[in-house]
Amino acid sequence: MTDDIYRIDTEENKTYLKENAIRLLEFGKRFPSPGGGSYYLGDDGTPLMDRNRETWITCRMAHVYSIGSMMGIYGCKDLAGRALAGLLGELRDSSNGGWYAGRTADDGIVPMKQCYAHAFVILAASSAYLAGIDRAGELLDDALKVYDSFFWNEDEGLAVDTWNTEFTELSGYRGLNANMHTVEAFLAASDALKCDRYRDRAGRIIGRVVGWAEDNDFRIPEHFTEDWKPDLNMNIDKPDDQFKPYGATPGHGIEWARLIVQWALSAGETDGEMISKARRLYDRAISDAWNADGAEGIVYTTDWNGKPVVRDRMHWTLAEAINTSAVLYRVTGGERYAEDYAAFMRYLDTYVLDKKAGSWYHQLDEHNRPKATVWPGKPDLYHAFQAMMIPYGNPAVSIALDNRD
Secondary structure, eight states, rough: OOGGGHHHHOOHHHHHHHHHHHHHHTTTTTTTTSSSOOOOTTSSSSSTTSEEEEEEHHHHHHHHHHHHHTTTTTTHHHHHHHHHHHHHHHEEEEEEESOEEOOOOOOEEEOEHHHHHHHHHHHHHHHHHHOOOOTHHHHHHHHHHHHHHHEETTTTTTTOEEETTTOOBSSSOEEEEHHHHHHHHHHHHHHTTSHHHHHHHHHHHHHHHHHHHHHHTTTOOOEEEOOOOOOOOTTTSSSSSSSSSBBBBBHHHHHHHHHHHHHHTTTTTSSSSHHHHHHHHHHHHHHHHOOSSSSSSSOBOOOOOOOOSOOEEHHHHHHHHHHHHHHHHHHHHHHHHHHHHHHHHHIIIHHHHHHHHTTBBBBBOSOBOOOOSSSSOOOOHHHHHHHHHHSOOTTOOOOHHOOOO
């Protein structure tokens, strides 16, 4: 094997990504439950039926297999339709509106209404709509109405985070993870519906986030109080929390950078200011976290001075590094981004691809050995699959629109 397999724009790399995308779709095809909600997948893709069927995982699978359908891969349209049936059925709250966080193994309700999950419903519906999946338009319309009613705050230009199941009590926590996926979802909806309303909202969120980043040396605060004051010490005593880790999360800085570029290009930003901010976010994250502790890989979190805190390597962080280095190379022509991309691809092939059981290891320790504390098993395909698609896509549009015939 030569290094050409890792280098962007070589035929070897294009083939490598395409083959891995198809293998991921094969790995995940056992996800649907009888009701359509996605089973959490184990190390070899076996459904773990004793775990909750999460709404956000179901959305991710609907999104991925909708794209697989647009790629013309046999069976993907049916699988996307089954996930959509779950979102239109067992995961939908017909009494209070919106979507449950999930269903338990014994068909109980996982309580609360999460902005994070509802953003993914929009993403899934947008992709399914472009793929021509039955009832996707109905799902997208409902998802946007629910989001507009309960999660979007027009005055703040940001989204709130979590309601109780009945939509009567709103948590005081505010966070940027849900807002980041809201940006992704809004851009996808704008592309699907050819409507600038949600693109404009995405820009408002981005403006707030860039401001916080600039105030914090381009390490993005993750957690906030009810009045949007950064809470920089949240979970300092539980730094590896699955969704609310302490400190800066370099992977999110990298992911925000890509989304900022997508928004700027799609919105016709011509002065390059936002792309420059995106580069700063990417540079800060890579400087802080890539090979930061004597071993290869991107550490999960750092403190506010850039020192590693949780030194595990998460697969999604690598996926976003692959995506963003490729996008920045496309947009700027900077050779260093091509070099980063090759290094990330080599790391993927060396440590993260599970060449026996399939898919990617979702979590490695600081010595690049598989670990399963934050992410046991291989629950979904979203990050890994997108990393096989985005490097050769149009950085100005959502991945689903880019793959539409």
